[in-house]
Amino acid sequence: MTLKYRLLLIVFVLMCLLLLTHGLLHYKAWRSDSVEEIESGTRMALLLLPEDMPLNAGDGRSPMLDSMLERVQRMKEVRHVRIDVLDVAGRVMASSDTRSPLVWPESGELSGTTDGTVRMKPWRLNGEIAGFYRVSPMPSDELLEKWQGFKHLSYLTVAYSVLLGLLLLWAICRALEPVHALRTALRDIEGGRLDARLPQFRLPELAELSASFNRMANSLAEVSRERSALLRKLMVMEEQTRRAIARDLHDELSTYMVAMQPHVALLSAACQREPAMTRYRVSTDALADHLAQLLGKVRVQLESLHPVEIDALGLYNALRQLVEQRSAQAPRQMELVLNLEGESADASPTVEASAYRIVQEAVTNAFKHSDCSRLLIRVTADEADGERTLKLDIWDNGSAHCISTGVAGLGVLGMRERALALGGVCVAGPAPGGGWRITVRLPFARNEQEAAA
Structure with missing residues (x-):
């Protein structure tokens, strides 16, 4: 998990904890407030209900009682409590709430108060108890009101949390931009693009980091240029020395050994004809065998020093000959395919020799270190951005490779x-689609002086 997503996860967890804490605190405050409000409403309703009502002397009725019963039936808007007017037998004379079924206590239970916050208050007619007021809590109204308030507050908290999360995401992305830039620059340098640089950051610490990185990159690029120039000169000198030694071996030593072969053959024939020379026949045969082996070793040395096929046939024809020879020498059933495109005649001898040796080493590694059955070699000479290049694309379908670093071969490092x-x-x-791939790009150099510059 990346740093950005870790920070976002931490912010998300903190937001969830905030919502949970908000819910718990609101629940506790809601519970205590509801109880207090219901209690206060119940006490207020009891205080407002008349306790003693007079009777008319003529008909024995009480207009005040009738008015009170009518008023109680119209008190449906009174929140949180229900007011019931009972006679002494426990029958309901009037009620402020008829939405739910009424279950009333027996007449023997009408004195005092009931469980919880249900309160009773007697009412009198001319000083005699004629019934009771019963004020019962109605928590459903209070709960609905509190729940609506909680939902609105929760929506506001969630919206605030989402907005804060988006702001934090934006802030984190802005804060991590230098990290992304640094990672991209490091990947560019790892891939060989030494011209990668960091921009100038606003924060002093990051600005110092950018300056230090750019100085390091400049130094690395300078050292790489010097190293490449030195390696280029060494390679040119090495190829020149190899060609000079190969030319001397071919023109001098090989010429003398080839000239010795007829004389050795003449001595062998004389030993076979002349009885007096029969005793020298073993020596002449051994001399002819040693001379043939010496010539073979000289030819091997000539090929390792400088492929004469390049000078005689050109790079493309030398590669064709190499693939034909290696196809015949394959350690198992293999298909070697060579595709040549463009013209490589303008390449310098050093570039041609390097390309030939890279292909030679790639084929050798495929034989030794892979279980491939197919090897594709593509050599292309083209021009891009005004610069001619020689491209090598070598792929085999093997499942594994061991990087060769031996002295006798180039190896991947070489x-x-x-x-x-x-x-x-x-x-x-490893190639994306499977197998092993080697991709090489070599710029042309028209002469040795240009290559060594």
Whole structure:
């Protein structure tokens, strides 16, 4: 999980805790307030109800009682309490709430108060008790009112939390922009793009970090340029020395050994014809065998020093010959496919030799370190942005590779060093679709002086 999402998760957890705490605190306050409000409403209703009502002397009725009963029946808007007017037998004479069924206590229970907050108050006619007022709490109204208020407040809290979360997300993204820029620059440098730089940040600490990173990148680019130039000169000198040694071996040593072969053959024939020379026949045969082995070793040395096929046939024809030879020498049933595009005649001898050796090493690694059955080699000479380049794309369908770093072979490290020294790029690793892929780009250099510059 990235840092941004971790911070957002922490903010989300804190918001949930805030909502939970808000709910608990509101519930406690709601409970105590509801009880107090219902109690106060009950006491207020009892105080407002008349306790003693007179009777008319003529007909024995009480207009005040009739008015009170009518008024009680119209008191449906009184919140939180229900007022019932009972006679002494417990019958309901009037009630402020008829929405729910009424279950009344027996007549023997009408004295005093009932459980909880239900309160009783007697009413009198000319001083004699004629019935009771019963004031009962109606918590449903209070609960509905509190619940509506809680919902509105919760909606407001959730909206505030969402808004705050969005603001925090924006702030976190803005705060992490330098981290993203630094990560991108480091990935560019890791990929070989040494021109990657960080922008100037506003905060002093980040500005100092940006300046330090850019100084490091400049130093690294300068060291890389110096190293590449040195490697390029060393490679040019190495190829020149290899060609000079190969030319001397071919023109001098090989010429003398080839010239010795007819004389050795003449001695062998004489030993076979002349009885007096029969005893030298073993020596002449051994001399002919040693001379043939020496010539074979010289040819191997010539090929390792400098592929003569490049000078004689050109890079593309030399690669065709190499693929034909290696196809015949494959350690298992394999298909080697070579695709050549463009023209490589303008490439410098160093670039041609490096390309030939990279292909040679890639084929060797596929034979030794892979279980592939198909090897595709594509060599393309094209021009992009005014610069001619030689591109190598080598892919096999093997399941695994072991990077070769032996002294006798180039190995992946040697391929990268050669490409870097010539101002190119070499990328080797598992292919996205499976197998192993080596991609090399080498810029043309028209002469040795240009390559060594």
